[in-house]
Amino acid sequence: xxxxxxxxxESSDPTSExxxxxxxxxxxxxxxxxxxxxxxxxKASQDSALDNGHDDSGEFVVTMLARSKVEEQGMGTKDASxxxxxxxxxxxxxxxxxxxxxxxxWRQHRKHVFVLSxxxxxxxSRYGSEEALSSTxxxxxxxxxxxxxxDNTIRSVYSDEHTVVFTQRGPLVLVSVxxxxxxxxxxxxxxxxxxxxxxxxxxxxxxxxxxxxxxxYDLRRLLAGSEKILDGLLNLVDSDPSILLSAVHxxxxxxxxxxxxxxxxxxxxxxxxxxxxxxAKNQLLTIVQEKTxxxxxxxxxxxxxxxxxxxxxxxxxxxGEIWTPICLPSFNPDCYFYAYISYLDPxxxxxxxxxxxxxxxxxxxxxxxxxxxxxxxxxxNALNSIAKAHLYSVSQVGVSDLRHxxxxxxxxxxxxxxxxxxxxxxxxxxxxxxxERMRLLDLYRDMHSRIHSTSRPLKLIYHVAxxxxxxxxxxxxxxxxxxxxxxxxxxCAINAITKLLRWIKKEEDRLFxxxxxxxxxTPNPSKSSKSDAH
Amino acid sequence: xxxxxxxxxxxxxxxxxxDMNVGKTSLLHRYTxxxxxxxISTVGGAFFMKQWGPYNISIWDTAGREQFHGLGSMYCxxxxxxxxxxxxxxxxxxxxxxxRFLSLTDTANADCIFAIxxxxxxxxxxxxQGPDTDGEQVDERQPVVTCPTSPAILHKQVSRExxxxxxxxxxxxxxxxxxxxLPADKMCxxxxxxxxxxxxxxxxxxxxxxxxxxxxxxxEGESSTVDLESPMEVKTNKAGCCS
Ligand SMILES: Nc1nc2c(ncn2[C@@H]2O[C@H](COP(=O)(O)OP(=O)(O)OP(=O)(O)O)[C@@H](O)[C@H]2O)c(=O)[nH]1
Ligand SMILES: [Mg+2]
Numbered sequence: 001x002x003x004x005x006x007x008x009x010e011s012s013d014p015t016s017e018x019x020x021x022x023x024x025x026x027x028x029x030x031x032x033x034x035x036x037x038x039x040x041x042x043k044a045s046q047d048s049a050l051d052n053g054h055d056d057s058g059e060f061v062v063t064m065l066a067r068s069k070v071e072e073q074g075m076g077t078k079d080a081s082x083x084x085x086x087x088x089x090x091x092x093x094x095x096x097x098x099x100x101x102x103x104x105x106w107r108q109h110r111k112h113v114f115v116l117s118x119x120x121x122x123x124x125s126r127y128g129s130e131e132a133l134s135s136t137x138x139x140x141x142x143x144x145x146x147x148x149x150x151d152n153t154i155r156s157v158y159s160d161e162h163t164v165v166f167t168q169r170g171p172l173v174l175v176s177v178x179x180x181x182x183x184x185x186x187x188x189x190x191x192x193x194x195x196x197x198x199x200x201x202x203x204x205x206x207x208x209x210x211x212x213x214x215x216x217y218d219l220r221r222l223l224a225g226s227e228k229i230l231d232g233l234l235n236l237v238d239s240d241p242s243i244l245l246s247a248v249h250x251x252x253x254x255x256x257x258x259x260x261x262x263x264x265x266x267x268x269x270x271x272x273x274x275x276x277x278x279x280a281k282n283q284l285l286t287i288v289q290e291k292t293x294x295x296x297x298x299x300x301x302x303x304x305x306x307x308x309x310x311x312x313x314x315x316x317x318x319x320g321e322i323w324t325p326i327c328l329p330s331f332n333p334d335c336y337f338y339a340y341i342s343y344l345d346p347x348x349x350x351x352x353x354x355x356x357x358x359x360x361x362x363x364x365x366x367x368x369x370x371x372x373x374x375x376x377x378x379x380x381n382a383l384n385s386i387a388k389a390h391l392y393s394v395s396q397v398g399v400s401d402l403r404h405x406x407x408x409x410x411x412x413x414x415x416x417x418x419x420x421x422x423x424x425x426x427x428x429x430x431x432x433x434x435x436e437r438m439r440l441l442d443l444y445r446d447m448h449s450r451i452h453s454t455s456r457p458l459k460l461i462y463h464v465a466x467x468x469x470x471x472x473x474x475x476x477x478x479x480x481x482x483x484x485x486x487x488x489x490x491x492c493a494i495n496a497i498t499k500l501l502r503w504i505k506k507e508e509d510r511l512f513x514x515x516x517x518x519x520x521x522t523p524n525p526s527k528s529s530k531s532d533a534h
Numbered sequence: 535x536x537x538x539x540x541x542x543x544x545x546x547x548x549x550x551x552x553d554m555n556v557g558k559t560s561l562l563h564r565y566t567x568x569x570x571x572x573x574i575s576t577v578g579g580a581f582f583m584k585q586w587g588p589y590n591i592s593i594w595d596t597a598g599r600e601q602f603h604g605l606g607s608m609y610c611x612x613x614x615x616x617x618x619x620x621x622x623x624x625x626x627x628x629x630x631x632x633x634r635f636l637s638l639t640d641t642a643n644a645d646c647i648f649a650i651x652x653x654x655x656x657x658x659x660x661x662x663q664g665p666d667t668d669g670e671q672v673d674e675r676q677p678v679v680t681c682p683t684s685p686a687i688l689h690k691q692v693s694r695e696x697x698x699x700x701x702x703x704x705x706x707x708x709x710x711x712x713x714x715x716l717p718a719d720k721m722c723x724x725x726x727x728x729x730x731x732x733x734x735x736x737x738x739x740x741x742x743x744x745x746x747x748x749x750x751x752x753x754e755g756e757s758s759t760v761d762l763e764s765p766m767e768v769k770t771n772k773a774g775c776c777s
Contacts, residue, residue, distance in 0.1 A: 201577075201601060222601045225554050225575030310577070320595065324578020325605065339578075360608060363581070364543075 112177040113194060113234055116141055119216040123172065124194075124227065126234055140175050144168070156184045163187060169195045170204060171211035172219075180442065183449035186244065190237045193302065196329040197233050200306045201226055204333035233309045241441060244448055245479070247408045247422040248301045251283040253389050255509040261382060262286045262517045268372035272359040273521045274337065275299060276369075279352040280386050282312055284513070287419065291518045293358075300330035301420050311341055311352060321370070323363045326356075340366040344374060345383055394425040397503045399496040401488040403468065404431060404440065406481045407504055409512075423504065423511040430467075440468075444481050447472040451479070462490060469493065544583060544592030545748045548740065549610050551638060552619030553630040554598030557653040560727035561619065562595050565737045570728045578602055579609045586741045589748050606638035613642040614747040615649065615740050618704070622652040622724060625691040632700060636707055647743055648704050649721050650697045651736060656726035658690035697722040716743065 106128055114133070115124040120141035122134050144166060157164040165176045165187040174191040199207065202222060210217050237243050265276040265288040274293045278285040289299065310326065322341040327333065340355040340363065353373060355366050377383060394402055408422035431440045443465065450458055451474050463470040469484045471493050482500070484493055504511065550558045559573045559580075566582060576597040584591045594609045596602070610616065616639050620627040631650075639646065701718040705711075712718075720739075725732040 222599070224601075225597075225599045226601070228574055320580035320582040322578055322580050324597075324602070360605075367581070 110178065110180050111234070111238065112175075113191070113230075114140065114175040114177075115194065115198070115230075116173050116175070117211065117217070117219060118168075118171045118173060121216055121218055123219045123223065124198075124230055126231065140166075141173065144173055165191065167191045167195075170208055172198070172207065180238075180445075182445055183453070185452065185454065186445060186449055189246075190234075190243070193233060193237060193243060193305070194230060196302065196333075197230060197306050197309065198223065198226075199329040199333050200303075200310065200327050201229070203327045203336060204329065205335075229310055232312060233306070236305070236309055236312075239438070239441070241406055241424065241444060242301070242422070243305055244441075244445060245406065245408050245422050246301050247420045248284055248304055249424065250421055250511075250513050251280055251285055251389050252392055252423075252507075252510050253285060253386075255514070257382070257385050257389075258286055258513065260380060261377075261386075262288055264373055264376040264380075264382070266517055266519045268369040268376070269519050269521045270357075270362065270365040270369050271521050272357045272362055273355060273366065273369065273519075274358055275354070275356040276519075277304075277307075277354040277356070279308065279311070279354065280389065281350050282308060285351075285386065285389075286513060286517075288517050288519055291520045299328070299419060303328035303330045304419075307339070307354065311354065321367055323366075325360070336360075338362065338366075340370065342367075342370055344377065345387075351383060351386055391426040393428060397425070397500055399499050399503075401484045401492060402482060402496050402500065403485060404428075404483040405500060406444065407500075408479045410477055410479070419513065419516055421512050440483060443468070443470055443483070444472075447481055462493070471497065473497070543590065545589045545751065546614045546744050547592045547594065547612055548615045548617065548744065549594045549596065549613045549642070550617045550619060551596055551606065551610075551631070551635045552598055552617075552651075553621075553624075553627040553634075554600075556598060556619045556621040556624070556627050557727045558598065558617075558619050559595050561651070561653060561725060561733060561736075562593060564727040564730055564733045568730075570730075575599060578605060584737075584741075589745070591741055591744070600634075603634065603638075606635065607641045610639050611641040613639070613646055614744045615647045616642055617649045617651055617736070617740070618700075619651045619653055620692060620697075621654050622690055622692050623654055623657050623688045625696075628652075628692045628696060628700060632703060636704060639708075643747070645747060646708075647716060647721070647740070648701065648708075649723060649736065649740055650701050650704070652692055652694075652697055652722075652724045653727055655724040655731055656729045657688040659726070659731075694722060694724065697724075 109127050111126070113124070113126040114122070114137055116122050116137045118141075120138050122137045125133050125137075155166060157166075161179050163176075163178050163182070163184060165178070165184050167174050167188055169192070172195060174195055176187045176191050178187055207219075210219070210222075240249075242249050261278055265278065265286065268276070274290040276288045278287070284304070287299065287304075307326065307328070320342075322339070324339050324341070325336040326339045327336050337356040337358060338360050340353075340357070342353050343349040344351045344353055353370055355369055357366050394404055404425060404427060406422055406424045408420070410420075427437050427440065431437050443463075447461055447463060447470055450461055451472055458472075459474050461470070461472045463472070464486070466486065468486050469488050471480075471482045471484070473480045473482075480497070480501075482493070482497060484496065488496070508514070550562065552558050554575055559576050560570060562582065563573070564570055566584065576595060576599075579594050579596045579602075582593045582595065584593055594613075596606060596609050618631045618635060620631055639648075698718040701722055702712055705715055723732055723736045725736055727733060
């Protein structure tokens with residue numbers, strides 16, 4: 001990232017740059033907007049004054065929907081929310097269910113995700129079998145079509161404890177039932193990821209074709225076996241801030257080493273190869289791209305997340321060399337790439353090579369590229385150096401009260417669009433346990449939703465919570481989330497951020513992939529596989 | 535003549551086909567790593583290289599999921615042997631071999647050999663657990679290692695006769711004279727990836743059977759080695775779009 005935030009801090013008004021997200025006040029660092037931890041502003045859940053009594057029928061979703069407010073978005077009119085009970089939706093009596101889905105433990109899952117077809121056929125449920133939940137899905141579908149028939153599209157339902165978000169993509173309806181207190185926007189983005197992961201396996205064109213052909217097709221026939229991939233994605237969504245930030249986390253690496261790895265990839269090419277990606281410990285080491293293919297497009301972070309999830313969700317990948325079609329939905333939702341996936345360090349299997357080709361028949365020539373890459377890496381003893389690479393500790397920043405941060409620069413080199421990245425240290429004590437890590441991520445998610453609120457976006461939040469103090473700051477150059485010990489003063493925090501930004505500037509060659517290298521494998525530029533992506 | 539860098543190229547190709555969940559990956563895993571461990575449904579296909587004497591045998595473990603059906607004939611291209619795998623406790627998995635998988639082998643070599651493999655034999659094996667046997671003769675070449683805490687015996691849905699019948703269907707489909715081919719009783723196997731029963735003998739007898747195919751190819755010289763590597767048909771749509 002050549003342009004850099006350090007200069008901004010020295011200006012008197014750090015947020016004076018135009019920021020399209022912000023319509024209201026522009027606080028500067030000295031006039032921090034303080035919101036206490038108790039505040040839960042902007043959460044529509046507060047609006048719903050519905051009784052909190054526990055209900056003993058098994059119809060978790062049905063009950064919740066029936067007692068909640070429905071937010072509809074009209075086709076042009078922003079209609080006021082209307083309680084569902086007044087619409088007279090014929091919600092049937094609770095039907096019989098399997099024991100597991102009626103159990104309290106099933107209801108208490110933090111976030112349920114359901115995918116169903118427009119005809120109401122269950123496709124996926126994060127917890128419980130789709131069969132057992134088919135009546136729930138049917139109710140959801142009834143709700144969706146009821147609202148659709150009134151020319152409205154159902155978008156979300158809020159109750160005291162849950163947020164239900166609906167989204168329709170082509171013939172698929174996706175539903176998130178969450179008690180995570182995330183914003184509707186965030187939940188919707190997560191559902192989009194789920195949809196895109198399904199597209200990554202089937203392509204949008206074939207999903208559309210299938211349902212055009214047969215409206216009540218059972219898509220599970222095609223997705224059978226893929227549940228683990230979707231489960232893995234949802235776990236990633238909950239536990240990895242990459243998806244929240246829509247950015248790629250790359251493994252910190254001396255730029256000389258990263259460059260030499262890139263050069264190895266650059267030299268080991270074959271016709272129709274379009275992306276060469278090297279991954280270690282589930283993080284990006286380097287990515288090299290074909291010139292002509294990416295003239296009008298680039299690999300979006302979301303596509304890379306989907307690809308990484310697909311690789312991570314399958315331990316079967318760890319033996320042998322995989323050759324499989326994969327669609328990168330943001331790049332082009334209707335076409336397949338052919339992915340060659342192989343680990344370079346068996347049996348540990350932490351360093352993974354992914355080569356994407358547009359040629360279905362190219363396995364042997366792509367596999368030959370891997371041999372070349374392996375050989376070159378051996379001569380440079382690169383695997384050894386990679387093994388030494390690891391996340392950094394926040395203590396390296398040298399700011400005493402700083403516990404953790406996430407920094408995502410927006411700046412883009414002049415000549416080509418960059419892969420959006422972020423950097424973040426390891427989560428260390430007091431965030432080393434699973435629960436504490438999740439709690440910190442939830443705090444970040446909350447800050448993120450307030451920063452990106454559509455109704456009242458903020459540029460700066462100084463949030464004093466019980467066990468920590470958080471400061472989130474978005475400028476035209478970067479988005480930053482920091483976590484301090486609770487005793488930090490505002491002045492301290494501001495000084496710390498100045499220091500942190502200096503440190504990042506100093507380390508940026510190591511923390512980020514600065515200039516993604518390219519190669520040319522397509523002799524004829526018209527072969528660009530990007531035919532109808534946007 | 536093959537160059538030094540080509541020495542690791544496969545001499546011959548073996549493809550494992552069959553419905554999802556029948557245990558294709560588990561079989562290969564048992565054979566190559568001598569273990570039975572948790573698997574995840576395969577995506578696309580996985581390529582393995584097995585050193586067999588002086589030869590390199592490539593093995594493709596394919597995904598049984600319908601999602602990847604379109605790729606099957608690509609993995610089968612130029613195959614010298616195809617292992618058609620079903621699950622002995624699931625009759626449908628045998629039917630799928632004929633309905634869905636047999637046509638994928640159109641791209642295999644003309645002299646491709648076929649093995650019919652009924653996996654998960656441990657689930658129906660009654661020899662140790664009781665007299666409730668359907669008169670099944672089990673190959674004795676390998677000792678059966680049965681888990682001491684075996685789960686309840688499942689009903690065997692596919693008999694060896696069914697498998698043998700499928701074998702002759704395969705030959706008929708291929709337009710081959712049964713008499714001129716390897717006999718069904720030699721090419722129908724029942725295996726257990728879980729216990730290892732019959733797994734080595736499946737792969738090893740198959741490897742021995744494809745040796746003539748390797749020798750024939752070698753005698754034909756370099757050109758046939760290249761044939762294996764390069765696609766038979768040149769795609770006009772290099773972009774790989776499926777529209
Ligand atoms: N009891 C028993 N279970 C087996 C045996 N072989 C495989 N399994 C189980 O069957 C399931 C599927 O095994 P896989 O090897 O993944 O099946 P596959 O044919 O590769 O499936 P796809 O990759 O989806 O086509 C797993 O749960 C295995 O543990 C066996 O011999 N006996
Ligand atoms: Mg498999």
